[in-house]
Amino acid sequence: MTTSRRKFLSSISMLAASAAMPIHAFDFGASKKLKVALVGTGIRGITFWGKRLVDEYSDILEFVGLSDINSSRLEYGKGYIGVSCPTFTDFEKMVSSTKPDLVIVTTKDSTHHKFIIKGLEMGCDVLTEKPLTTDETKCQAILDAEKKSNKNLIVGFNYRWSPYATKVKELLANNAIGKLVSIDFHWYLNTYHGASYFRRWHGQMESGGSLWVHKATHHFDLLNWWIDSEPEEVFAYGDLEFYGKNGPFRGDKCRTCEHQSKCDFYWDINKDEFSKKLYVDHEHEDGYIRDNCLFREEIDIYDKMSAQVKYADNTILNYSLTTYSPYEGWRAAINGTKGRIEAWQDIPYFKNETTDEAEKHTKEMAQTSKDEIYYEPVILHKLWKTHETVQVPMEKSGHGGGDKRLHDKIFKSPETEDEFGRTAGVRDGAMSILIGVGARRSIEGGKPIKIADLTDLKPKVKRG
Numbered sequence: 493m494t495t496s497r498r499k500f501l502s503s504i505s506m507l508a509a510s511a512a513m514p515i516h517a518f519d520f521g522a523s524k525k526l527k528v529a530l531v532g533t534g535i536r537g538i539t540f541w542g543k544r545l546v547d548e549y550s551d552i553l554e555f556v557g558l559s560d561i562n563s564s565r566l567e568y569g570k571g572y573i574g575v576s577c578p579t580f581t582d583f584e585k586m587v588s589s590t591k592p593d594l595v596i597v598t599t600k601d602s603t604h605h606k607f608i609i610k611g612l613e614m615g616c617d618v619l620t621e622k623p624l625t626t627d628e629t630k631c632q633a634i635l636d637a638e639k640k641s642n643k644n645l646i647v648g649f650n651y652r653w654s655p656y657a658t659k660v661k662e663l664l665a666n667n668a669i670g671k672l673v674s675i676d677f678h679w680y681l682n683t684y685h686g687a688s689y690f691r692r693w694h695g696q697m698e699s700g701g702s703l704w705v706h707k708a709t710h711h712f713d714l715l716n717w718w719i720d721s722e723p724e725e726v727f728a729y730g731d732l733e734f735y736g737k738n739g740p741f742r743g744d745k746c747r748t749c750e751h752q753s754k755c756d757f758y759w760d761i762n763k764d765e766f767s768k769k770l771y772v773d774h775e776h777e778d779g780y781i782r783d784n785c786l787f788r789e790e791i792d793i794y795d796k797m798s799a800q801v802k803y804a805d806n807t808i809l810n811y812s813l814t815t816y817s818p819y820e821g822w823r824a825a826i827n828g829t830k831g832r833i834e835a836w837q838d839i840p841y842f843k844n845e846t847t848d849e850a851e852k853h854t855k856e857m858a859q860t861s862k863d864e865i866y867y868e869p870v871i872l873h874k875l876w877k878t879h880e881t882v883q884v885p886m887e888k889s890g891h892g893g894g895d896k897r898l899h900d901k902i903f904k905s906p907e908t909e910d911e912f913g914r915t916a917g918v919r920d921g922a923m924s925i926l927i928g929v930g931a932r933r934s935i936e937g938g939k940p941i942k943i944a945d946l947t948d949l950k951p952k953v954k955r956g
């Protein structure tokens with residue numbers, strides 16, 4: 493086996509290990525390169541976990557199989573990624589005949605558990621996109637399968653790897669504001685990115701677990717990591733007041749809608765060449781309509797969400813998620829016994845430039861941005877002193893440079909110790925979705941939910 497492959501496998505093990513998990517030994521196959529099979533040839537699968545891996549890491553890995561329920565999109569995905577491996581509509585058949593070392597799961601959220609569990613049972617390491625899964629029952633099944641298996645499970649959390657998020661972690665870890673007391677964290681999705689969730693499967697609870705899970709898993713993972721404790725109790729409010737049944741009119745899909753001229757959300761998917769080739773050209777097979785009406789009646793997720801979370805170390809989080817903001821960005825205020833950190837990203841009024849909100853989302857999804865460097869401020873304000881501005885160097889690539897750094901950690905520098913502990917394992921994946929699942933249960937029942945009542949995981953005062 494080549495050194496690079498050994499390094500890769502060792503890094504997977506380190507990533508899966510998280511803080512408290514043991515590092516497993518690997519069964520090395522006969523191939524010189526790491527054998528990768530991917531299930532879910534949608535946008536995330538073919539771009540970030542497909543083409544990017546082929547472009548950047550072909551010296552150490554090879555795709556041995558691709559799978560999707562839509563055979564037509566699967567063939568398009570294979571060409572886009574640029575590989576010659578066989579394709580399968582049957583996941584188990586792919587794994588049994590190609591015997592991958594690593595299975596990458598990039599399907600619809602509600603199906604992740606099937607491929608994670610089956611992949612582990614069939615003797616593969618598994619890397620799943622976030623969210624780990626969409627409810628507490630599936631989460632418990634994954635935890636059980638992972639315990640039984642001697643294979644590794646990694647959750648692809650990329651936000652932690654953004655230089656900006658890492659700077660906040662560094663300040664907190666260095667005790668810059670004393671003991672952490674509370675955090676206000678507010679995320680604003682704009683009318684392009686936010687709306688995109690309501691156009692497709694994410695708009696239905698059964699497919700994405702609502703944005704409490706699909707989107708907020710990113711935020712809760714970041715917060716759990718910053719706070720360095722585990723969530724104990726959640727109380728939430730949420731409603732659907734803008735999209736779905738609230739729309740003034742509705743049509744079949746944007747392309748054929750009679751309300752095009754008066755709908756602010758009208759989007760001509762046929763003018764977006766990539767979306768047309770990835771979705772429209774294959775919808776005859778499974779009826780997956782990418783430009784669905786975001787005012788359709790079947791939408792049953794929340795479009796405004798607010799929660800309070802109490803952590804095991806007594807830190808209190810005030811969280812909100814807005815889905816139709818004029819701009820996309822976030823703000824956080826972090827209070828400690830010795831001061832306060834204020835952090836934000838993409839608030840247009842704080843910059844001397846105008847932002848094209850539509851373009852921002854397209855670049856993010858297509859992973860096409862160049863690595864341009866720019867600086868973003870974090871405010872550190874200690875009690876009784878004037879504030880300091882810490883300038884953080886950033887990159888205009890996927891998730892502030894987080895996507896690229898996550899890949900590089902796995903594939904390029906696995907042996908470098910990460911002082912910030914940015915690696916995420918199954919417990920991190922579970923803790924981040926359980927806040928969202930708890931929030932849903934809290935809204936349904938009108939009462940606070942104990943995280944310990946959802947699965948057999950008991951929250952720890954110190955994360956890990």
Ligand SMILES: NC(=O)c1ccc[n+]([C@@H]2O[C@H](COP(=O)([O-])OP(=O)(O)OC[C@H]3O[C@@H](n4cnc5c(N)ncnc54)[C@H](O)[C@@H]3O)[C@@H](O)[C@H]2O)c1
Pocket residue numbers: 531532533534535536537559560561562565598599600601603621622623648650706891
């Ligand atoms: N980390 C990030 O920043 C990030 C960004 C985007 C998406 N994602 C995640 O990536 C995953 C995919 O998202 P996407 O935007 O690419 O979605 P998508 O709809 O473009 O692709 C999903 C693919 O899964 C396939 N699929 C659905 N059910 C299946 C099944 N039962 N068996 C096999 N294939 C099935 C679909 O046919 C489709 O090709 C999601 O879990 C999402 O949360 C993560």
